Amino acid sequence: MTDDVLKETITSLAEPLATSLGLVIWGVEIVRAGRTVVRLFVDVPFSEETGTQPAPADTDDIDAPALVALSATLEQCEHISRHIGLALEVEDTIPEAYVLEVSTPGLTRLFFSLDQMRHYIGDVVEARLLRAVAINEDAPEGPNPSHGGPRRLWRGALLSVEENAFTLAPATISPEGEVTPENLPPVSIPWDAVRRASRMYIFRQPQKPGKGRAKAPAAKTATKPRKEKKTKSSGSEENQ
Numbered sequence: 001m002t003d004d005v006l007k008e009t010i011t012s013l014a015e016p017l018a019t020s021l022g023l024v025i026w027g028v029e030i031v032r033a034g035r036t037v038v039r040l041f042v043d044v045p046f047s048e049e050t051g052t053q054p055a056p057a058d059t060d061d062i063d064a065p066a067l068v069a070l071s072a073t074l075e076q077c078e079h080i081s082r083h084i085g086l087a088l089e090v091e092d093t094i095p096e097a098y099v100l101e102v103s104t105p106g107l108t109r110l111f112f113s114l115d116q117m118r119h120y121i122g123d124v125v126e127a128r129l130l131r132a133v134a135i136n137e138d139a140p141e142g143p144n145p146s147h148g149g150p151r152r153l154w155r156g157a158l159l160s161v162e163e164n165a166f167t168l169a170p171a172t173i174s175p176e177g178e179v180t181p182e183n184l185p186p187v188s189i190p191w192d193a194v195r196r197a198s199r200m201y202i203f204r205q206p207q208k209p210g211k212g213r214a215k216a217p218a219a220k221t222a223t224k225p226r227k228e229k230k231t232k233s234s235g236s237e238e239n240q
Contacts, residue, residue: 003030006093010040013087017080018042023072026105027112036098041105042072042080046119071104077222078102103221107201114191118161124179124200125168127154127189135170135187148184155200156187165190166197177202 001009007028018025026041081102088094111117117125132150148170156168157179166189170182179202 001093003032006030006038009093010038010084010088013084014040014042014080017083021072021076021079023076026116027110029110036094036096037101038094038098039101039103040080040084041103041110042077043105044071072220074220074222077104077220081222099223101221101223107199109199111197111199114161114164114166117158117166117197120199121158121160123158124155124171124173124202125158125166126198126200127168127194128152128196129154129189129193130195131193133187133189133193135184148187154187154189156182159186162188164192173200173202 007030010028011025014025022044023042024045026043028041029039031037031039081100084102085100088100111125129152132152133154134150135148154168154170155173156171159167159169161167167186168189169186170184172180172182174180
C-alpha cells in the first residue's frame with residue numbers, strides 16, 4: 001500500500017469519528033524512519049464568527065496555553081486513536097510495526113493544502129522545498145541569500161494564496177523571535193514544489209542569557225505503539 005492510499009484509508013476511517021465529536025481532519029502524515037509513524041491531526045472546525053481555529057498572528061499579548069485550549073482535547077484524541085487502531089488491526093492495513101499518533105495540529109501546524117493556508121495570511125510560514133525556487137532566476141544558487149537566488153528553504157510572512165502557489169515576504173527570524181524582513185521582493189512558491197510547509201510560532205519575549213527562542217506549547221497527542229504482527233490473523237498487539 002502506498003503512502004497516499006494509506007492516508008486516504010486512515011482519513012476515511014477517522015472522518016466519521018471526528019465528525020461525531022464535532023471535529024475535522026486536518027491531515028495525515030506518514031513518517032518512515034526505522035519504525036513507521038502514522039500521524040493523524042484533528043482540529044476544531046474554523047468559524048468565521050469566532051476564528052477559533054487559526055491562532056492569531058501576533059501572540060505577544062496572548063496566553064499560549066489558552067490558544068492551545070481552542071482545539072481538540074486529549075480525551076478526544078485518545079478516543080479516535082483507540083477506534084482507529086482497532087480498525088487498522090482488523091483490516092490488517094499496516095503489516096509492519098508502526099506507531100499511531102492522533103494529535104492536534106498545534107500552533108506550529110503543518111499545512112496539507114493551500115486552502116488551509118488561506119486563514120493564516122500575515123503569519124510567518126516556513127517552506128521546505130523539493131526543488132529550489134528563486135526570486136531572481138538569473139542569480140546563482142549559493143550561501144549568500146541577498147541576491148534572491150534559488151533556495152530550498154524560505155521563511156517569511158504569508159502575503160497571499162493563489163490557485164497553485166502561495167507568496168511569502170522573505171524574512172529572517174532571530175532566536176529571540178524577532179522577524180526581520182529581507183531586502184527582497186516577494187517570492188511565489190508553487191505548491192507542487194513544497195515538501196513541508198508549516199506555520200512558525202513567533203513568541204517575542206526577553207530571553208535570559210544562554211536561552212534560545214521560547215518553544216511553542218506542545219500539541220495534545222495520543223500515541224499508540226504497535227508490535228510487529230506474527231501472523232496475518234493475529235493482529236497487532238499494543239505495548240503495555
